[in-house]
Every structure is written in C-alpha cells, then in structure tokens.
Amino acid sequence: MDLELRHLRAYLAVTRERNYTRAAERLHITQPSLTRTIQQLERILDCRLIERTSRRFTLTAEGEHFRAVAQRLLADLDTAVADLHLRSAVSIGFSWLLPDTWFADARTRFEALGGHVEIRRVDDPIAALQSGAVDVALYRRDSRLPAQLASRVIGVERRLLAVSIRSPLARRPDLRWSDAAHYPLVANTITGTTDETSWPTAPPGRTVVHCTNFDEWIELIAADRGIGGVPELARTRAPHPGVVYRDVPDAPPSRVRLVWRVKPAPARSVRRFLDVA
Known part of the structure; x- marks a missing residue:
C-alpha cells in the first residue's frame, strides 16, 4: 500500500x-x-x-x-x-460587443486576484453555456432561461433605432419610438434585444424578418428589409456604411445580464468571478 x-x-x-x-x-x-x-x-x-x-x-x-x-x-x-x-481561467461567451467599461473593470479586479479571463465569440451564448463550452455568458435578451441557469442584470443600455440609409426614418426629425411601429422589423431571434413585443402598439400582421446573428441582422438592415433596435454601443463599435443609428428619446432601454450554470454548481473560480463582476 x-x-x-x-x-x-x-x-x-x-x-x-x-x-x-x-x-x-x-x-x-x-x-x-x-x-x-x-x-x-x-x-x-x-x-x-x-x-x-x-x-x-x-x-x-x-x-x-x-x-x-x-x-x-x-x-x-x-x-x-x-x-x-x-489562477483558474474563466471563459466568457458573448455574441457581439462586450460592454467596454464593465468588462475592463471586471477583468482587472478578477485578474488582480490571480485569475485569468478568456473571451469567446459564440453565436448562441446560452447554448454554449449549457454545453459547457463557456463558464459565463453575456446575454441581452429578456427571454426565459432554462431552470439550470441563473442570471443577474449587470447594466442597462440605451437603445438606438437602426435603419437603412434609404429609409425615410434615416432623416425624419423628432423621431419617436412609435414612428417605427408599422415598418417591417428585422429581429435576431438568438441574441437580439428587439423583437415584435418591443412595440406594444404595432399593427397586426407586421412583417418580421428573422435572423440568427448580428452579422445577418446588420446586413438585412442595410438592405432596407426592415428596421431594428440595438444597444447604443453599436454606433461606435459596429458602424456600417448602409446603416444609420438614430437616437430615439423614448426608446425602451435594454438590459445586459450575466448568466451561469447552477446545476451542476459552478466552480470556485466562476463564483469568484461572479463576486467581483
């Protein structure tokens, strides 16, 4: 022995x-x-x-x-x-555009404790989290999460209206959120922040063009297939020659969440990251 x-x-x-x-x-x-x-x-x-x-x-x-x-x-x-x-690494899955200030602060605090943050671009952060490909996911949708996941709101972002440069809304003065309610809508069904429920007063039968990632979404907007809503961060981080981002004073804000697995219980390094983030 x-x-x-x-x-x-x-x-x-x-x-x-x-x-x-x-x-x-x-x-x-x-x-x-x-x-x-x-x-x-x-x-x-x-x-x-x-x-x-x-x-x-x-x-x-x-x-x-x-x-x-x-x-x-x-x-x-x-x-x-x-x-x-x-020193354990924690991987963060995101579909597009990490919040600048939050991520820099969270990474600095966690790595000051000796840890290491890995960032991974994924099309579907929730699917990546459930499969174990990432430890924590950044998520901007308000949809219901599976029971084995938990989430916490880490920030609120101003929402902009994204329209084609050929759209009448690109030049319309005093634009209000309701002004876009009858236009066709481009909705990213996986990670987008805006869908048909974002306009309670939209007319029945509104045309909705669905896509599954940000790249498809912005190209559809540029092609004038519809309008869309997006967090303000897109203006500086995702400019497009065919898209105009319009400020709309009464646009509903969107929330940013961290999501993690509770079953099985998260590793100690993940709990430590959540504490500082």
Whole structure:
C-alpha cells in the first residue's frame, strides 16, 4: 500500500487531539476506521509513531519527526491548490460587443486576484453555456432561461433605432419610438434585444424578418428589409456604411445580464468571478 493524503490528515488529527475518539469526530469517520488508518501508516513507514496506553498518549521520536514532515507537506499542498484555484481561467461567451467599461473593470479586479479571463465569440451564448463550452455568458435578451441557469442584470443600455440609409426614418426629425411601429422589423431571434413585443402598439400582421446573428441582422438592415433596435454601443463599435443609428428619446432601454450554470454548481473560480463582476 502507498502513502496517501488520508494517512497524513488522519495522523495530524490524532496528534492534535491526542485522542482517537475526538480525532475521528473531527474527520467524520469512525474510531475503528481511524485506528486502522494509523496502523496502515505505521506499516507503510515501518516504524512506530505513537505510544498509546490506557493512560498515556505520546509520540515516538519518529512520530515527532513525521508530524513535522506531514504538517509541511500538507501546508505546501494546500497553498499550491489555493494558488491554482486563484489562477483558474474563466471563459466568457458573448455574441457581439462586450460592454467596454464593465468588462475592463471586471477583468482587472478578477485578474488582480490571480485569475485569468478568456473571451469567446459564440453565436448562441446560452447554448454554449449549457454545453459547457463557456463558464459565463453575456446575454441581452429578456427571454426565459432554462431552470439550470441563473442570471443577474449587470447594466442597462440605451437603445438606438437602426435603419437603412434609404429609409425615410434615416432623416425624419423628432423621431419617436412609435414612428417605427408599422415598418417591417428585422429581429435576431438568438441574441437580439428587439423583437415584435418591443412595440406594444404595432399593427397586426407586421412583417418580421428573422435572423440568427448580428452579422445577418446588420446586413438585412442595410438592405432596407426592415428596421431594428440595438444597444447604443453599436454606433461606435459596429458602424456600417448602409446603416444609420438614430437616437430615439423614448426608446425602451435594454438590459445586459450575466448568466451561469447552477446545476451542476459552478466552480470556485466562476463564483469568484461572479463576486467581483
């Protein structure tokens, strides 16, 4: 039999408590099981570590020496494990445009603790999260999430109206959100922030052109297949020669969420990232 960590932990518990019953309780095992573990340790080391009688509990010279060795080994191991936990990478899945200020601050705080953030561009952050491809997802939709996922709002973004340069709305003064209600709509059904429910007063039978990613969405807008809504970040981060982003004072804001798995429970590094983010 080889020496195992359980032997070291059992031996140190016995030497601290100087009593097998109390040591077994500390380790949440039975006293006979603890006694067998110490006996196995002595056979592995081929020496007597503990002199035990009905009235006395003392360590042999070898026992004192091995106690110091075991303490050092376990302390070094615990330190190494804690350090690796801190250095663990957390992957963030996003479909487009990370919020600049939030991400810079969250990454700085997490990496100051020794961790590392990886960013991964994915078409469907929720699917990537469920498959285990990413640890945390950035999500902007208000749709219901699966039961094994949890989310938290981390910010609110102003919403702009995106229209083709050929659309009458590109030049219309004093534009209101309701002015776009009767125009055909381009909706990204996977990660978009705006769909037909974003206009409660839209007429029945409104034309809705569906797509599944931002690249398709912006090209459809440029082709004047419809209008769309998008967070303000797109104006500077995703300009397009065929698209005009219009400020609309009464446009409903969109929310940004972090989403993570709760079943199975998130790793310690993920919990630490969520705490700082």
